[in-house]
Amino acid sequence: xxxxTATATRLSRRTFLISGAATGGGLALGLHVGGLKEALAQSxxxxxGNEVGAWVFIRPNDEVVVRIARSEMGQGTLTGLAQLVAxxxxxxxxxxxxxxxxxxxxxxxxxxxxxxxxxxxxxxxxSQEYVRKGGAAARMMLLQxxxxxxxxxxxxxxxxxxxxxxxxxxxxxTYGKVAAAAAKLPVPDSKAITLKDPKSWxxxxxxEKRLDTADKLTGKQVFAIDVKLPGMLNASIMDAPVxxxxxxxxxxxxxxxxxxxxxxxxxxxxxxxxxxxxxxQANAALKVLNIAWEEGANDKVSSxxxxxxxxxxxxxxxxxxxxxxxxxxxxxxAGAARKLEAVYFSPYQNHATMEPMNCVAKWTADRCEVxxxxxxxxxxxxxxxxxxxxxxxKCEVYKYHLGGGFGRRGFxxxxxxxxxxxxxxxxxxxxxxxSREEDMRQGRFRPVGICRMSAGLDDKGELVGxxxxxxxxxxxxxxxxxxxxxxxxxxxxxxxxxxxxxEGQLGYTVPNLLxxxxxxxxxxxxxxxxxxxxxxxxxxLECFLDEVAKAAGKDPLEFRRKLMGNHxxxxxxxNAVADKIGWGxxxxxxxxxxxxxxxxxxxxxxAAAEVRLSDRGRVKIERLVMSTDxxxxxxxxxxxxxxxxxVAYGLGAMxxxxxxxxxxxxxxxxxxxxxxxxxxxxxxxETILAPSGGFWGGVGEPTICVAAPAVxxxxxxxxxxxxxxxxxxxxxxxxx
Amino acid sequence: MARLNVNGRTRExxxxxxxxxLWVLREQIGLTGTKYGCGxxxxxxxxxxxxxxxxxxxxxxxxxxxxxxxxxxxxxLSARGDHPVQRAWLALDVPQCGYCQTGQIMAAAALLKSxxxxxxxxxxxxxxxxxxxxxxxxxxxxxxxxxxNTSASAAGKKA
Ligand code: FES
Ligand code: FES
Numbered sequence: 100x101x102x103x104t105a106t107a108t109r110l111s112r113r114t115f116l117i118s119g120a121a122t123g124g125g126l127a128l129g130l131h132v133g134g135l136k137e138a139l140a141q142s143x144x145x146x147x148g149n150e151v152g153a154w155v156f157i158r159p160n161d162e163v164v165v166r167i168a169r170s171e172m173g174q175g176t177l178t179g180l181a182q183l184v185a186x187x188x189x190x191x192x193x194x195x196x197x198x199x200x201x202x203x204x205x206x207x208x209x210x211x212x213x214x215x216x217x218x219x220x221x222x223x224x225x226s227q228e229y230v231r232k233g234g235a236a237a238r239m240m241l242l243q244x245x246x247x248x249x250x251x252x253x254x255x256x257x258x259x260x261x262x263x264x265x266x267x268x269x270x271x272x273t274y275g276k277v278a279a280a281a282a283k284l285p286v287p288d289s290k291a292i293t294l295k296d297p298k299s300w301x302x303x304x305x306x307e308k309r310l311d312t313a314d315k316l317t318g319k320q321v322f323a324i325d326v327k328l329p330g331m332l333n334a335s336i337m338d339a340p341v342x343x344x345x346x347x348x349x350x351x352x353x354x355x356x357x358x359x360x361x362x363x364x365x366x367x368x369x370x371x372x373x374x375x376x377x378x379x380q381a382n383a384a385l386k387v388l389n390i391a392w393e394e395g396a397n398d399k400v401s402s403x404x405x406x407x408x409x410x411x412x413x414x415x416x417x418x419x420x421x422x423x424x425x426x427x428x429x430x431x432x433a434g435a436a437r438k439l440e441a442v443y444f445s446p447y448q449n450h451a452t453m454e455p456m457n458c459v460a461k462w463t464a465d466r467c468e469v470x471x472x473x474x475x476x477x478x479x480x481x482x483x484x485x486x487x488x489x490x491x492x493k494c495e496v497y498k499y500h501l502g503g504g505f506g507r508r509g510f511x512x513x514x515x516x517x518x519x520x521x522x523x524x525x526x527x528x529x530x531x532x533x534s535r536e537e538d539m540r541q542g543r544f545r546p547v548g549i550c551r552m553s554a555g556l557d558d559k560g561e562l563v564g565x566x567x568x569x570x571x572x573x574x575x576x577x578x579x580x581x582x583x584x585x586x587x588x589x590x591x592x593x594x595x596x597x598x599x600x601x602e603g604q605l606g607y608t609v610p611n612l613l614x615x616x617x618x619x620x621x622x623x624x625x626x627x628x629x630x631x632x633x634x635x636x637x638x639x640l641e642c643f644l645d646e647v648a649k650a651a652g653k654d655p656l657e658f659r660r661k662l663m664g665n666h667x668x669x670x671x672x673x674n675a676v677a678d679k680i681g682w683g684x685x686x687x688x689x690x691x692x693x694x695x696x697x698x699x700x701x702x703x704x705x706a707a708a709e710v711r712l713s714d715r716g717r718v719k720i721e722r723l724v725m726s727t728d729x730x731x732x733x734x735x736x737x738x739x740x741x742x743x744x745x746v747a748y749g750l751g752a753m754x755x756x757x758x759x760x761x762x763x764x765x766x767x768x769x770x771x772x773x774x775x776x777x778x779x780x781x782x783x784x785e786t787i788l789a790p791s792g793g794f795w796g797g798v799g800e801p802t803i804c805v806a807a808p809a810v811x812x813x814x815x816x817x818x819x820x821x822x823x824x825x826x827x828x829x830x831x832x833x834x835x
Numbered sequence: 836m837a838r839l840n841v842n843g844r845t846r847e848x849x850x851x852x853x854x855x856x857l858w859v860l861r862e863q864i865g866l867t868g869t870k871y872g873c874g875x876x877x878x879x880x881x882x883x884x885x886x887x888x889x890x891x892x893x894x895x896x897x898x899x900x901x902x903x904x905x906x907x908x909x910x911x912l913s914a915r916g917d918h919p920v921q922r923a924w925l926a927l928d929v930p931q932c933g934y935c936q937t938g939q940i941m942a943a944a945a946l947l948k949s950x951x952x953x954x955x956x957x958x959x960x961x962x963x964x965x966x967x968x969x970x971x972x973x974x975x976x977x978x979x980x981x982x983x984n985t986s987a988s989a990a991g992k993k994a
Contacts, residue, residue, distance in 0.1 A: 173932030173968045308928050315933030316924050316940060317916040318868015318909035325867035333862070358851055377850075379858035453872055453880060453934040453967045502870075502934030503967050535873045736928065740973070744931055747969025770877035770965060779959035781971035 149278040151240050152286045153211045154184050154233030156198075157278035161261055163190045165234075167197045168205070168212035169222040170474050171311060172501035172508070173744070174799045175737035176222035178309045180230055182733055183223070186303040187234030187295065190261040190274060197310055202476035203495035216475040218509045218627060220700035220797020223733055227795055232289045237281070239292070244281035245272050297731050297792065306736035311500065323472040323499040324457045328528040331459065332361055334520050335382035336531055337390060338370035340540050341398050341763035342622050345369055347391040354384040363388070364523045372520045378532050397622045397763040405621055405760060406444070409549045412570025412617030413442070420586070422593030423605060423614040431564030431611035435555025439650055441643055443552065444824040445635040446757035447765075448545035448628055449773060454502020455538040458517035461528040462487055467494045467518060472501040474509040482511035486518035505748065506627035510543050510578070536768040543626025544758055544765075546572040548635050552643035555611075560651030562662065564611035567596070567640065573618045574625045574632075592616040594633040595697050595804065596640070601794065603633065603699050606669030607644075607662040623760060629748050630803035633699040638753070638825070641695035641808035646821050655812065656682050656694055668791065669696055672705040672726040675787050676809075679724045680707035690721055693812025697804040702729040702796030706809035708782075712817040716832040720750070720782035720810055728789045729796035735788055738798050742786045745803035751776035753807035754827050838902040841866070842911025845902075852898035856890075857881040859897050860908060868909035868937045872965065879964030882938040882945075883908050889945035909937035912944060920944045923981035931968035939964050943978050952982050 149157045156164040165184045171177035177197055185195050200212050213229060238258065245263040246253040249270060257264050261274040297304060314320040339345065345368045354363055354373055359380030366372050371390055375381035412418075432438055459470040460483070467487035473479040476498050484491040501508055517531040533541065548571030555564040573589035575582045583589055595603040596614050605614075628634070648658035656677050663670040673696040677683075686692050689711050696705040709722040725742050732738050755774045759766045767773040811822050819835035839846045841864060848863040855874070860866045860883070869892060872880030876894040883892045884907040885900070900906070912918050920943045923929075930936040939962070946953055946961040953961070958975055966974070 173930070175931070309930075311933070312925055312928055312930055313916065315930040315936050316921045317912075318866065318937050319916075320933055321867070322870075322934060324871070325861075327865070327867075377858065377862040379850075379854050379862065383851075451967060453870075453878070453932065453965065455871070501932060503932045505967075532871070535871075535875075740928070740931060740970070743972055744969035747971065748967070769875055770873050771875060775878075775965040775967065776969070776971075777965065778962045778971045778975065781969070784972060 149282050151237040151278055151281045152233055154230055155188060155237040157274050159275045159278070161191070161273045161275035162194050162196055163188065163261070163274065164196045164198055166200050166212060168200060168215050169226065170215070170217040170476065170498060170501060170504070172217065172474065172504035174222065174741060175309060175734060176217065177311055178307065179223050179733040179737060180226065181310060182303045182307055183227055183231050184234035186300055187231045188238050189258045192302050192307065194261065195310065199476075199498045201495055201497060202480040203491075205477065206480065206491055215477045216509070217504070218474050218506060220800045222799075224701060224795035224797055228294070229289070231294050232292045235292045235294060236287050236289070239287050240281040240284045241274055241277055243284055244277040248272070248277065248280065303733050305734070307734060309737065321499065322454055322502050323459065323470055324454055324502065324532060326459045326470045326499070326530065328459065328461070331528040331530055332374050332376065332524070333378035333381050334372045334374045334529050334531040335378060335385045335534060336366060336370055336372040336516060336520070337385055337388075337537060338516070338541050339392050340765070341392060341394045342624060343397050344392040344394040346371055347393045349388040349390040351388070353387045357384040357387070360384045362524060364520055366516050366519045370516060372531065374520065374524060374529060378530070382534055394763065400622055400763045401761050402759045405547060406549070408621065409547065409570045409619050412619045413549065413551050413568055415617045418619070419615050419617045420588035420592070421613070421615045422596055423598045423612060425609060426611035428564045428566045428611040428613035432553050432555035432566060435563050436558040437556040437650060438553065439556075439647055440551065440553045441646060441821055441823060443550045443639045443642070445548045445638065446759070446825060447547045447623060448752050448756055449539055449542045449758050449767070450503070450505045450507035450626070450628055451539065451770070451773060451775070452501070452503030452505060452507055455533045455535055456507070456513035457530065457532040458514050459528055459530040460517040460521035461526070462518060462521040463526050465489070465493055467521075468497065469514055469517060470497045470499065471514055472499045472508055473511065473514065474501070474504045474506070475511070478509070478511050479514045482514045483518055486515045487522060505629040506631070507543060509627060512541070535770070539768045539773065540765050542758070542765065543578075543624050545628030545631070545634065546574060546625040547621070550635070550639040552639060554643070554647045556647065556651050560653060562609055562647060562651070565609045566612070567614040568617065569615070570617040570619050572620045572623070572625050574627060576618065576620055577625050589616065589618060591632055592618070593636070594631060595636050595699050601701050604666075606666040606696055606698055607659070608665045609662060622763065629745065630699065630800045633697060633800070633804040634749065634752070634807070637695065637697040637804035638808045638811065641697070641805070642811050642815065642822065645693070645812045645815055659696070668703045668728055669698060671791070672696060672703045672728050672789060675726040675789055676705045676707035676724045679785060679787060680709065680722070682707065691813050691816035693809045693814070693816055695805045695808035695812060697801070699801040699804050700797030701794065702727055702798065702801040704801045704805050706802070706805035708809040708813040710810060710813040710817070712814060712832060712834055714834070718814060718827065718832065720780070723782045723784045723806060723809070724787065725784060725802050725806065726787040726789055727798070727802055728791050729798050729801070730790055730792060730794035732788055732790045738788055739786045741798045742802045743784050745800065746784055746806045747776045747781060749803035749806045750810065753810065753825055754780070757826050837897055839900060839906060840902065840904060841906045842908060848897070850897055852896060854897045856883070856892040856895040856897060856900055856906070860892060866908050866910050870934055870938060872935070877965070878935070878938075879942055880935050880938040882941040882964065884941060884945060887948065889942055909941060912941065918944060919981040920947065920977070923977040926980060927973050927977045929970055929973040929977050931970055935964060935966045935968070939966065939974055943974070943981065946978065947982055952984060953978060
C-alpha cells in the first residue's frame with residue numbers, strides 16, 4: 100500500500116524509521132532525544148525512585164509493578180509476562196500489579212521496553228528472555244542493596260517471596276524497604292544473568308488467575324471506547340465503501356441542523372465525519388449527509404469477478420512464487436498410477452472484534468495525544484505523528500486493553516483517521532467510534548483464495564507426488580511491501596508449508612513436492628486475521644490428504660504417519676489427539692471422526708473431531724480434542740483458554756462466515772449477515788498441553804488452524820464427498 | 836427531558852426520544868459498562884435488566900422507557916461486584932478481552948433468576964450473546980457454578 104510506504108519515508112526523515120508497522124514488525128528507531136524530558140514529564144508511570152531496572156517498579160508497601168510492553172487483548176499475555184518477571188524476581192505473586200509504559204516513553208528512553216507489537220502469537224515467545232532477565236536483574240539489585248545495607252557479602256543473602264534474609268544474623272527486609280537503594284545500583288549486564296531452568300519454576304508454568312479479570316466483571320474496566328475527557332466531543336465517520344474511492348460531495352446543511360451537531364469534516368480524500376455532543380447524535384447526522392463518491396473502476400468488482408481472476412492464477416506461470424519444492428512433482432504426478440485433483444475456495448473474512456474500532460485524539464499545534472486500543476503502540480505513535488504533522492516526540496499514545504484484536508488492531512487506520520478529525524478542531528478531544536457497519540466495511544480482510552491440490556499415488560497406494568497451487572492476494576504486498584522477499588515473494592503465503600524454519604514447517608516428507616503461490620492482488624485491503632494464511636493452508640492440505648488416503652485405501656492417520664517419520668514433534672501431537680479420541684476404535688453410534696495437524700507460529704498442533712451429521716445435512720460437533728506443543732507453557736489455564744477461543748474463531752469462519760463483494764464494496768455489515776459462533780454450537784473441547792521444552796512457540800493462533808480441517812475431515816468421513824468451498828453453510832451435505 | 840430509574844437512582848436525561856437506551860446510559864448517564872457491539876440486537880453486549888427482564892438496550896428507544904421502569908445495568912447488579920454470577924466468573928477466570936462479559940453476566944443473572952438450576956439446554960437457549968473471544972465453555976461452567984450445579988458439565992473439561 101503506497102500510503103504505508105509514504106508514511107515510512109516521511110517519518111524516517113524525522114529520525115523515526117518504521118518497518119512493517121502494520122504487522123507489528125517492529126520499529127527501528129533513530130532516537131529523538133530532544134523529547135526526553137518532555138516525555139518523562141508527561142509520564143503516567145512513576146519512572147523515578149523505585150524503578151529497579153526497566154521492568155520492575157516496587158512501591159514502599161512491597162507492591163511490585165511489572166511493566167508490560169505488549170498489549171492485552173484477551174490473550175492473557177499481560178498475566179503471562181508478569182509471571183515470567185515475577186518468577187525471576189522471586190517476589191510475592193499476590194503483590195504483583197501491572198502497567199503499560201507508553202510508546203512515547205519507550206521512544207524517549209531509547210526503547211527501554213523493546214518491541215510493543217502484539218501479533219503473530221509473539222507476545223510471550225519473543226520477549227520471554229529479556230523480561231525474565233529484567234526480573235532477574237531486579238532481584239540481583241535488590242539483594243545487593245540489602246547486602247550493602249547489612250554490610251555482608253551478597254552471596255550470604257537469600258530471598259523468597261520478596262522477603263530478603265540474612266540467616267547468620269537473623270535479619271530480614273522486604274523488597275519495598277530496599278527498592279529505593281536498589282534503584283540507584285547499576286543494572287547488571289544481561290549477558291551475565293543466568294535464567295532459571297523452567298523445571299524449577301514456581302510462579303511461571305502455573306495456572307495463576309489472570310490479573311485483569313475483576314474490573315471486567317463490574318463494568319469498571321475502561322476500554323478505549325469508554326474514555327471520557329473534559330470537553331470531549333464524539334464523532335462518527337464514514338469512509339468510502341468502495342475501496343479506493345474518494346468523496347465527491349455531501350450535503351452538510353441538514354446534518355448541521357440536527358441536535359448536538361458541532362462540525363462536519365472531511366477526513367483525507369476518502370471519508371467524512373460528523374462531530375457532535377454525543378456519538379449517537381453524530382451517527383444520526385452522518386446518515387443524512389448523502390455522501391456521493393467518485394468510485395472509479397473498482398465499483399465493478401464482485402465476488403464472482405474476483406473468483407474468475409483467481410482462477411487464472413491456477414495455470415499461470417507469471418507472478419508465481421515457490422514456497423517448497425522437492426524433486427519433480429509435475430512429472431511424478433503425471434506418471435503416477437493414480438491421480439487426484441481438487442480445487443478449493445476460501446472466502447474473505449472479517450475480524451469483527453467485539454469492540455468496534457475507535458480512538459480518542461486531541462491535537463494542538465505542538466502536541467498530539469491519542470487514547471487507543473492498539474496491537475502496536477509504537478505503530479499508533481507513528482500513525483499519530485504522521486497524521487498530526489508533528490514529530491513523534493511531541494506525540495503520545497495511551498494504551499487501553501483491547502476489546503478484541505485478532506490482527507485488526509495492528510493496523511492503525513482508525514488512529515490516523517481520529518487524528519485527522521481532531522486536527523480540524525484544535526484543542527478539543529474527539530472520540531471517533533466506528534459504527535459496527537463502518538467497522539465491517541472498512542476491515543482488513545483475511546484474504547480470499549483458491550487452491551488446486553494434486554497428488555499422484557503409485558500402484559501400492561504410496562504418495563509419489565504432491566502439488567499445491569495457491570492463487571490468492573498477498574498480505575505483505577499490500578501492507579508491508581518492504582517485507583517481501585527480494586524477488587517479490589510473500590513468504591507468509593506459505594505458513595505451515597515451509598521446508599524448514601522455526602515458524603511453520605511442513606510436517607510431511609513427500610518425494611516429489613511443489614507448493615507455489617500465484618500472487619493475485621485485488622482492491623480489497625487484506626490483513627492479518629488470527630492464524631492468517633495458516634487457516635486456509637491447513638484446510639486445503641489436511642482435507643486433501645484425507646481424500647488421497649481414501650483413494651489409497653488407507654486410514655487417514657496411518658497414511659499421515661507414514662509421511663511423518665522425519666517430523667517427530669508434528670507426529671507427537673497428532674498421536675496424542677488420535678489416542679485421546681480413540682482413533683482405531685469405532686466411534687459412538689452416529690458419529691464420524693476426523694483429524695488434522697499443522698505447525699504455526701513455532702508450535703505444533705493437532706485436532707481430532709467427532710461430528711454427527713443429521714439426515715437433513717446438519718452438522719453437530721460433538722467433541723473436539725486439541726493438542727499443542729508450544730515448547731514451554733507459562734500459564735496452562737490461559738493456554739487452554741486460547742485454544743478454546745481459537746476454536747470458536749476458526750470454526751465460526753468455517754461454518755458460517757464470508758465477506759462477499761458486490762459493486763466493489765463489502766456486502767456483510769453486521770452480525771445478522773456475518774454470524775458468530777454462539778454457545779449452542781460451541782463444541783466440548785478437551786485440550787492436551789504437551790510442551791516438550793527447548794523452544795518457545797506461540798499460543799494465541801496456532802490451534803485455530805487445525806480445528807476446521809479436523810471437523811471437515813469428520814464430515815468427509817460421513818459423506819465421502821470432499822468439501823471444496825467454504826463456509827459450510829453454502830454446502831449441501833448428505834450422508835454416504 | 837426524560838426521567839429514568841437506573842440502578843435505583845432517578846436520572847434526568849436530555850436526549851432525543853429515538854435515542855437508544857444504550858447510548859443514554861453510556862453518554863448521558865456515564866455508565867459505560869453497558870457496551871455497544873452491533874446496535875441491532877444481535878450480540879447482547881448492551882444487555883441490561885428492565886423490571887427484572889433481560890433486554891438489549893441498543894434496540895430500546897428512550898421514548899419507550901417509563902420513569903417507573905426499573906433499569907439495572909452491570910454497575911448496579913451488585914454493590915460490591917459479588918453477585919453469584921460475578922463470583923463464579925471470577926473463580927473460573929471467564930473473560931478474555933472482557934468486552935462482551937458485562938452483557939454475558941447480565942444475561943446469565945437473568946437466566947438464573949428464572950431458572951435457578953439451568954440445564955445445558957437451558958443455557959444454550961438463553962445465552963445467545965456473542966463472545967468473539969470464544970469464552971463459551973467457561974461461561975457455561977460458571978453458570979453451573981453460580982447455580983450450585985454439580986453435574987459433570989458444570990465441572991466442564993478444565994485441566
Ligand atoms: S449492541 Fe445491542 S445487541 Fe449488540
Ligand atoms: S471476552 Fe472478548 S468478546 Fe467475549
